Amino acid sequence: MKKFLLVLIAMLTFACGAFAQKNERQAQLDSLVQAERDFASTASAKGIKDAFLAFAADDGIIFGRTAVNAKQTWSQREAPTGLLSWQPIFADVSRAGDLGYTTGPYEFREKATDEKPAGQGNYMTIWRKQPDGTWKFALDFGTTNPPTSAPFTAPRFAPDNAVNDGGGNKRAAAQIESARAALIKLEKEFSAEAAKKGTVNAYLSHLSDDARLLRQNAFPLTDKEQIRAALNTRARALSWQPAKAYVSLSGDLAYAYGVYESKEKTTGSKPSEQGNYVRIWKRQPDHQWKIVVDVMNPVRPPS
Numbered sequence: 001m002k003k004f005l006l007v008l009i010a011m012l013t014f015a016c017g018a019f020a021q022k023n024e025r026q027a028q029l030d031s032l033v034q035a036e037r038d039f040a041s042t043a044s045a046k047g048i049k050d051a052f053l054a055f056a057a058d059d060g061i062i063f064g065r066t067a068v069n070a071k072q073t074w075s076q077r078e079a080p081t082g083l084l085s086w087q088p089i090f091a092d093v094s095r096a097g098d099l100g101y102t103t104g105p106y107e108f109r110e111k112a113t114d115e116k117p118a119g120q121g122n123y124m125t126i127w128r129k130q131p132d133g134t135w136k137f138a139l140d141f142g143t144t145n146p147p148t149s150a151p152f153t154a155p156r157f158a159p160d161n162a163v164n165d166g167g168g169n170k171r172a173a174a175q176i177e178s179a180r181a182a183l184i185k186l187e188k189e190f191s192a193e194a195a196k197k198g199t200v201n202a203y204l205s206h207l208s209d210d211a212r213l214l215r216q217n218a219f220p221l222t223d224k225e226q227i228r229a230a231l232n233t234r235a236r237a238l239s240w241q242p243a244k245a246y247v248s249l250s251g252d253l254a255y256a257y258g259v260y261e262s263k264e265k266t267t268g269s270k271p272s273e274q275g276n277y278v279r280i281w282k283r284q285p286d287h288q289w290k291i292v293v294d295v296m297n298p299v300r301p302p303s
Contacts, residue, residue, distance in 0.1 A: 024097070025093065029091055032093055032135055036127075039055045039137070042054055042055070043084050048080050048084050049079040050079070052140075053071060055136060055137055056070035056071050056137055056140075057070075057128060058071060060136060061138070061139050061257075062074075062139075062140050063299065064299070065299055081110070081111075082108060082111065082112075083109045083114075084107075085108075086105065086106035086123055087104050087106075088104045089105065090212070091103075092253065093253070094249070094252055095248075095250040095252050095253075096250035097129060099128055099129070099246070099248040099253050099255075100126075100135070101124060101125060101127065101255075101280055102124075102127070103123065103124040103125070103212065104123065105120065105121070105145075106142065116147075117147075121144035122145060122214050122219075123140065124141050125137050126138045126278075128246075139255070141276070141297065143215060145217065146218075176249070179251055180247050180254075183247060184245050184256065186289060187256050187279070190202060191239050191241070193205075195239060199236070200228060200232055203294075204224070204227075204228060206290060208290035208291060208292050209224070210222070211292055211294065213230070213294045214294070214295040214296075215296060240260035241258050241259055241260075243258040243259070253281070254280070254282075254289070255279065255280045256278075256281070258277060260274070260275060261275075275297050275298035276296075276297055277294070277295060277296045278294075278295045279291055279293070279295075280292050
């Protein structure tokens with residue numbers, strides 16, 4: 001009887017711990033989505049410039065021809081007119097609650113009263129928890145898509161299937177720097193693999209089952225067969241060079257960004273497309289890093 005009670009107590013303790021962890025994750029997700037909604041509502045109420053200045057981290061970046069500091073760039077711009085609106089429809093957060101991302105559709109109207117938007121697309125925002133407990137964006141990026149009348153939908157959350165790398169919930173600075181270097185190395189190996197095995201095969205071996213691809217002038221791809229078909233359609237030699245990487249304190253969520261180029265599959269051919277990319281990685285139950293979000297935008301003409 002005593003042994004049975006000890007086992008029962010152990011099971012209840014584990015169940016309570018798992019329940020508390022699930023509740024904490026949901027609370028982090030809810031706060032992340034609320035930050036994105038507050039960002040959007042500030043843009044509506046005070047304007048696009050004020051919203052970006054208020055919600056960007058001091059080292060947060062946006063993209064022009066290259067990655068640039070968001071606050072410095074927006075502080076030097078004139079406040080644009082028009083209404084930019086958006087809605088998060090998918091979100092995920094690290095186990096440490098220090099890093100997360102949101103993605104969803106956006107619309108731009110030249111006048112707030114315009115019935116139809118002048119432009120539409122999908123954004124992807126990466127958020128980092130600040131020392132005061134608030135969320136600020138570390139990176140904001142996106143693509144355009146063809147006109148659509150589809151309504152904004154309620155947000156979904158990524159499955160709670162990430163695992164850390166065995167170093168506890170939070171890591172020392174040295175561990176984080178080591179993880180960043182390892183991610184840069186993985187990005188470079190991935191690019192080399194694309195050159196050797198082909199872009200399609202390389203991507204399919206690194207994508208998670210719930211991966212999302214955002215490409216210019218296209219709707220988001222969220223199905224592996226859709227992704228395979230799209231990559232086959234754009235069957236060109238693709239390569240990239242990572243600039244920076246960031247890994248969560250729990251070692252389960254990370255991102256990297258840099259520049260890419262694609263060219264026809266002929267030796268010595270000039271790039272047919274160049275631009276910026278952002279890639280989010282998540283550590284899977286088998287402890288392997290897999291891509292969960294991949295965004296590419298051709299913003300610079302080939303030189």
